[in-house]
Amino acid sequence: MKGxxxxxxSISVLVVLVVGFYILLFLSSFAIVSFGEIKTALFTPDIxxxxxxxxxxxxxxxxxxxFISVPSAYALSRLNIPLKGVLDTFIDIPxxxxxxxxxxxxxxxLNTHTGRWVEENVxxxxxxxxxxxxxxxxxxxxxxxxxxxxxxxxxxxxxELVARSLGYSRTASFIYVVLPLSRNAILxxxxxxxxxxxxxxxxxxxxxxxxxxxxxxxxxxxFLSLSNADLNMTFVLIMFxxxxxxxxxxxxxALVGKGIKYx
Amino acid sequence: MIEIESLGLKLGEFTLTDFNxxxxxxxxxxxLGPSGVGKTILLETIAGxxxxxxxxxxxxxxxxxxxxxxxxxxxxxxxxxxxxxxLTVEENIIFGAKAKHIKVKDALPDAKRFSGIxxxxxxxxxxxxxxxxxxxQRIALARALIIKPKLLLLDEPLSSVDPPVRNQLQYFIKxxxxxxxxxxxxxxxxxxxAFLLGDVVSLLLNGKIQQxxxxxxxYFHPRTRDAAEFLGFRNIFQGEVIKADETKLCLMTEGIxxxxxxxxxxxxxxTVGERVFWGIRPEEIxxxxxxxxxxxxxxxxxxxxxxxxxKAFSHTLxxxxxxxxxxxxxxxxxxxxxKLQITTGMAATVELSVERIWVARK
Amino acid sequence: MNGYRKxxxxxFFLFISYHVYADLLIFAGSAVKPPLDEIAKKYSxxxxxxxxxxxxxxxxxxxxxxxxxxxxxxxxxxPDFMEKAKKKKIVLPETEKKIAYLIPVINVQKGNPKGIKxxxxxxxxxxxxxxxxxxxxxxxxxxxxxxxxxxxxxxIWNKIAVSVESCExxxxxxxxxxxxxxxxxxxxxxxxxxxxxxxxxxxxEIPRIAYIPVVVSKFSKNRDLALKFIxxxxxxxxxxxxxxxxxxxxxxxxxxxxxSAKLGGEYNLPEKLMPGR
Numbered sequence: 019m020k021g022x023x024x025x026x027x028s029i030s031v032l033v034v035l036v037v038g039f040y041i042l043l044f045l046s047s048f049a050i051v052s053f054g055e056i057k058t059a060l061f062t063p064d065i066x067x068x069x070x071x072x073x074x075x076x077x078x079x080x081x082x083x084x085f086i087s088v089p090s091a092y093a094l095s096r097l098n099i100p101l102k103g104v105l106d107t108f109i110d111i112p113x114x115x116x117x118x119x120x121x122x123x124x125x126x127x128l129n130t131h132t133g134r135w136v137e138e139n140v141x142x143x144x145x146x147x148x149x150x151x152x153x154x155x156x157x158x159x160x161x162x163x164x165x166x167x168x169x170x171x172x173x174x175x176x177x178e179l180v181a182r183s184l185g186y187s188r189t190a191s192f193i194y195v196v197l198p199l200s201r202n203a204i205l206x207x208x209x210x211x212x213x214x215x216x217x218x219x220x221x222x223x224x225x226x227x228x229x230x231x232x233x234x235x236x237x238x239x240x241f242l243s244l245s246n247a248d249l250n251m252t253f254v255l256i257m258f259x260x261x262x263x264x265x266x267x268x269x270x271x272a273l274v275g276k277g278i279k280y281x
Numbered sequence: 282m283i284e285i286e287s288l289g290l291k292l293g294e295f296t297l298t299d300f301n302x303x304x305x306x307x308x309x310x311x312x313l314g315p316s317g318v319g320k321t322i323l324l325e326t327i328a329g330x331x332x333x334x335x336x337x338x339x340x341x342x343x344x345x346x347x348x349x350x351x352x353x354x355x356x357x358x359x360x361x362x363x364x365x366x367x368l369t370v371e372e373n374i375i376f377g378a379k380a381k382h383i384k385v386k387d388a389l390p391d392a393k394r395f396s397g398i399x400x401x402x403x404x405x406x407x408x409x410x411x412x413x414x415x416x417x418q419r420i421a422l423a424r425a426l427i428i429k430p431k432l433l434l435l436d437e438p439l440s441s442v443d444p445p446v447r448n449q450l451q452y453f454i455k456x457x458x459x460x461x462x463x464x465x466x467x468x469x470x471x472x473x474x475a476f477l478l479g480d481v482v483s484l485l486l487n488g489k490i491q492q493x494x495x496x497x498x499x500y501f502h503p504r505t506r507d508a509a510e511f512l513g514f515r516n517i518f519q520g521e522v523i524k525a526d527e528t529k530l531c532l533m534t535e536g537i538x539x540x541x542x543x544x545x546x547x548x549x550x551x552t553v554g555e556r557v558f559w560g561i562r563p564e565e566i567x568x569x570x571x572x573x574x575x576x577x578x579x580x581x582x583x584x585x586x587x588x589x590x591x592k593a594f595s596h597t598l599x600x601x602x603x604x605x606x607x608x609x610x611x612x613x614x615x616x617x618x619x620k621l622q623i624t625t626g627m628a629a630t631v632e633l634s635v636e637r638i639w640v641a642r643k
Numbered sequence: 644m645n646g647y648r649k650x651x652x653x654x655f656f657l658f659i660s661y662h663v664y665a666d667l668l669i670f671a672g673s674a675v676k677p678p679l680d681e682i683a684k685k686y687s688x689x690x691x692x693x694x695x696x697x698x699x700x701x702x703x704x705x706x707x708x709x710x711x712x713x714x715x716x717x718x719x720x721x722p723d724f725m726e727k728a729k730k731k732k733i734v735l736p737e738t739e740k741k742i743a744y745l746i747p748v749i750n751v752q753k754g755n756p757k758g759i760k761x762x763x764x765x766x767x768x769x770x771x772x773x774x775x776x777x778x779x780x781x782x783x784x785x786x787x788x789x790x791x792x793x794x795x796x797x798x799i800w801n802k803i804a805v806s807v808e809s810c811e812x813x814x815x816x817x818x819x820x821x822x823x824x825x826x827x828x829x830x831x832x833x834x835x836x837x838x839x840x841x842x843x844x845x846x847x848e849i850p851r852i853a854y855i856p857v858v859v860s861k862f863s864k865n866r867d868l869a870l871k872f873i874x875x876x877x878x879x880x881x882x883x884x885x886x887x888x889x890x891x892x893x894x895x896x897x898x899x900x901x902x903s904a905k906l907g908g909e910y911n912l913p914e915k916l917m918p919g920r
Contacts, residue, residue, distance in 0.1 A: 060509040125710040144711050145668060147695060176359040181358035183328050184428060185380025189294075192767045196380075198367045224707065227697030228673075230680065242698055245673030246834070249818060 091166035121224025169203035289335030311479030537606030563612035672720030721781030731777035833889025
């Protein structure tokens with residue numbers, strides 16, 4: 019029993035230290051910034067634009083991501099498509115790549131023949147808002163697929179078999195049986211996608227540029243104010259970002275908490 | 282009438298060749314075999330979840346081999362029951378209604394009736410995870426039967442249920458079948474369950490159907506050694522046929538001596554000189570009281586009781602045969618045990634009943 | 644499902660319609676953001692045209708420009724990147740204009756608590772120094788040249804506490820207090836007026852001064868407008884704004900601080916500081 023108590027104590031202390039470290043990190047921002055400065059920032063139109071842009075683009079990315087990653091993850095989990103293992107591995111590559119690398123590749127692609135055609139005839143991405151959404155979606159989707167595939171792998175296939183034997187087509191059994199059981203996983207994927215898109219910087223700035231009142235998201239604003247040696251503004255913005263991220267995370271915990279038990 | 286003709290199947294490591302099956306309307310057909318032999322995959326194939334390599338599946342004359350599961354009119358109850366955790370019992374039961382474009386309110390009366398038959402009326406608004414194994418089993422059955430399928434597939438339905446509940450459910454299913462008369466293919470590794478429920482039992486061993494028939498036939502007269510072992514024959518030996526006439530066979534087994542077996546149509550083809558397997562069930566070996574004499578035609582064997590396992594209602598004795606290392610496993614009811622005053626180490630003579638010895642060539 | 648589909652497409656089209664094509668796209672170093680923002684705003688009212696400025700490290704935005712083959716104007720924060728751009732042949736050299744001038748100085752904490760008065764003082768024990776990474780930051784390159792020119796490179800190179808990767812970070816690192824002194828530009832004090840002070844170098848110690856150039860990009864689709872904007876950048880109005888932001892805008896004035904220094908041009912890093920030594 020004594021050994022057990024020692025172990026419990028050590029790991030508790032570790033957790034407290036880790037969390038404490040992060041809290042200290044956030045609090046250190048206060049060393050530079052005062053409440054007055056925060057208030058001023060709240061009223062600056064540039065900043066308000068950046069916050070709005072960040073939230074709206076992150077939301078758009080999240081929606082797009084879910085529509086693409088849910089079926090993709092399901093396919094990877096259930097179907098026996100040729101080269102499934104290869105596809106699976108490929109999905110992991112964007113996750114490991116540096117966002118700037120991804121941004122640079124998109125930049126290059128949009129300059130190829132096909133890319134130019136798209137830019138001229140479909141939608142302008144470079145240095146425009148759609149570019150923010152495009153590149154953030156590219157980064158977020160593989161992550162979302164990973165989360166959802168893990169989940170689908172745990173949903174026993176017997177549920178779908180039963181539904182089909184009761185007369186439901188494959189599509190119908192996916193919609194009426196698998197999706198309701200995936201509510202929490204989808205929610206988690208959405209909120210993680212949102213968080214990742216919100217904080218994304220490297221690829222966004224490469225493809226959409228850092229253009230005030232146009233493509234200036236919150237992370238880009240932080241970068242710009244640091245670049246302009248405006249330290250006060252930098253930390254105010256960091257605090258906004260932390261706040262939104264915290265809100266996001268709290269929501270995940272609240273919603274995922276309601277789990278569904280199945281055999 | 283469900284007909285499966287020359288079904289051949291390969292899924293991963295599992296292969297099945299030339300499988301044939303015929304189930305009459307309203308018949309309760311049991312497929313009996315050890316776990317892991319692929320019974321689940323077979324059922325899933327019949328339901329339409331896997332493609333078969335060769336063969337056909339016909340339901341009342343219609344070839345459904347290439348139809349998707351939802352069009353086959355076959356209900357499937359998996360081993361885990363597959364009750365939808367996010368729906369109430371009621372919603373689970375009427376789940377099949379939507380696929381047939383029946384409105385919820387029209388499906389409810391039927392659901393009520395069924396749940397009455399199943400004895401689960403009071404549970405309609407509850408969720409599956411709140412209920413016991415027995416209750417869930419009945420809900421799964423209600424859900425499957427309410428759509429009046431042409432064939433009900435049951436994959437080891439009672440394997441995850443506690444023994445007392447299991448017996449209850451077996452009787453329940455038997456009665457239900459009597460009342461509703463559905464056609465069923467039930468797969469299990471429990472031969473007692475097979476014999477209770479099955480109108481017809483097929484024994485599936487080593488990828489092939491070894492034997493099909495009414496239960497008594499299979500139970501008392503398995504056709505192969507493997508089948509015998511699976512069905513609980515604990516005492517299996519090899520012997521050489523030294524005498525054969527119209528009424529009797531005599532086998533010589535080393536260490537045991539001559540064994541007389543009754544001749545019948547099952548072993549009629551066995552001739553002198555053949556090496557065969559023979560066996561007898563633990564319950565069919567009689568221990569003689571100390572002073573009783575026996576004749577050779579009753580297959581007496583002398584030996585010693587070397588071990589004794591007391592169970593609740595019967596006891597298992599390990600009987601060492603003569604001077605050999607072979608032994609018989611004998612099962613005697615508690616009463617007999619007391620009467621005979623059996624102790625470990627005691628010498629005894631046992632008799633093997635001539636009609637109860639099983640013999641087979643392979 | 645139908646309702647969701649409608650919402651999705653309307654949002655999608657909203658984004659497309661919201662898009663307004665810019666008349667001028669400028670790639671600029673972040674260092675010039677304060678004055679450039681103001682000037683661009685004024686000009687876009689004047690010409691009734693839309694001007695978008697994308698900021699970043701001078702090298703970074705150059706890469707963006709090169710990869711995307713977009714942009715009308717390139718406005719780096721230092722001449723070495725202009726040289727790079729010219730070498731890559733992605734700008735029109737004949738349109739280059741010098742806008743402001745940069746003098747290397749020693750920046751210290753406000754009030755000069757460590758009492759640094761000369762270049763030699765940097766060698767004193769207990770003084771922590773930062774310079775920009777000479778491979779990527781202009782001021783870093785100039786700092787190394789100054790030290791080599793004054794014969795202190797060997798002694799001081801090992802002492803350098805921090806090698807920072809961008810111009811603004813060099814200033815930031817001093818402002819936050821991580822180091823006591825940096826070799827910076829004269830404008831740094833203006834960027835952090837409450838935290839940074841300036842110690843001017845002896846004119847004889849300065850081998851080279853820099854300038855901030857602007858040029859029209861080869862990829863410009865609005866060459867006339869771009870040229871006009873560059874003209875405007877060089878106008879009194881604009882130069883006044885630059886001066887308000889701490890920049891020196893005439894060569895004559897710049898020369899006061901370093902009469903015999905070279906203006907711009909290239910300096911090659913000594914062997915031992917080249918990558919992979």
